């Protein structure tokens with residue numbers, strides 16, 4: 489065991505799923521031509537004043553509730569003053585003094601152990617624009633472009649307490665956070681599209697001490713797996729420095745995905761943003777009734793859904809945890825269950841074949857062609873004995889890729905299983921006649937000899953005989 493322990497806090501930025509920006513009517517649609525979704529407000533032109541998007545406040549409140557936070561009934565916006573080319577106003581509108589939500593938590597599970605990660609605050613802020621450099625960064629580029637389409641997009645920043653102790657816990661926390669926000673319908677939470685971004689504050693200290701070590705901030709991680717790897721690397725790096733008698737320097741470091749290391753970006757300054765109350769926007773006053781209305785509009789969240797799958801459908805807790813880890817999987821499960829009422833069998837196929845293929849092809853569930861109706865139909869074919877479990881896997885893979893009907897695939901591939909005793913009787917009689925030694929062995933008590941005979945029937949039918957039926961028929965015929 490290491491003499492050191494890691495102390496990690498995460499700052500997560502999540503884009504709220506509104507149609508328009510935080511303070512103007514510009515569209516939030518992703519992937520449009522640069523600078524086509526802009527107006528005087530989000531370009532920060534002098535004299536322009538925005539109006540707060542009510543939907544953004546509602547979604548931020550929803551997010552706070554989905555993260556078990558208290559909601560501030562009287563909050564306001566502040567100006568965070570700094571200069572950067574992607575921030576034309578020279579300040580970002582954020583919530584510095586009074587966040588909309590605070591004191592929340594998420595319970596995570598790592599290696600079968602449950603742990604509570606506390607959430608300090610959730611505040612609303614506007615996104616700056618996006619810089620695109622001709623070189624690797626702003627300092628070594630001949631020129632840079634600015635796209636203000638992102639300027640003024642509504643974000644929430646979710647700040648955790650430094651309760652996280654490993655890269656694995658960080659990943660589990662992010663997965664839980666993503667699932668809760670996705671279920672609540674607050675955000676698309678897509679890291680690839682930038683609607684979820686995460687920075688990690690990492691420090692280490694000797695086990696048994698309580699003073700915090702010097703922390704570094706890690707940026708540029710573009711997947712949950714990358715967050716885990718970056719933290720694991722950074723913790724080791726800091727421990728090595730301390731072991732060598734050195735000191736950790738407070739700095740911002742970037743994750744280099746290809747090399748698998750964190751690299752120096754800049755020294756960590758503690759800039760004074762001169763935050764003050766935004767004078768052009770009125771404070772946000774929320775009534776308790778309105779907050780309760782928002783609470784009532786939140787659908788069942790992952791933990792509750794997991795409990796329901798265990799209590800109502802008898803699924804093992806582990807299965808329920810995997811299935812409810814994403815809204816898409818949970819809905820796929822529920823829809824299949826409506827057509828085929830065997831929860832455990834469905835869960836086996838989802839956790840086995842479906843997740844295996846999604847991982848192998850690095851796909852999201854909505855990109856796969858298989859439907860809940862299709863899976864239910866396939867499971868019925870297997871249950872009837874029309875095809876074997878093994879054939880079912882083959883059919884499943886075709887459905888996954890091409891979305892065809894299982895009956896059609898079975899016909900096209902000639903996969904049907906022979907369960908008809910009439911069709912099998914002749915072949916079984918031949919196998920018995922040709923293998924007197926095995927028959928004798930079986931009849932003299934070597935019951936395992938039947939395996940060979942079943943194998944011969946399978947061979948004669950090119951694997952299409954139903955082994956269960958063959959087994960039963962052989963036993964009947966050999967019982968003398």
Ligand SMILES: [Zn+2]
Nearest residue numbers: 512514527530
């Ligand atoms: Zn605008």
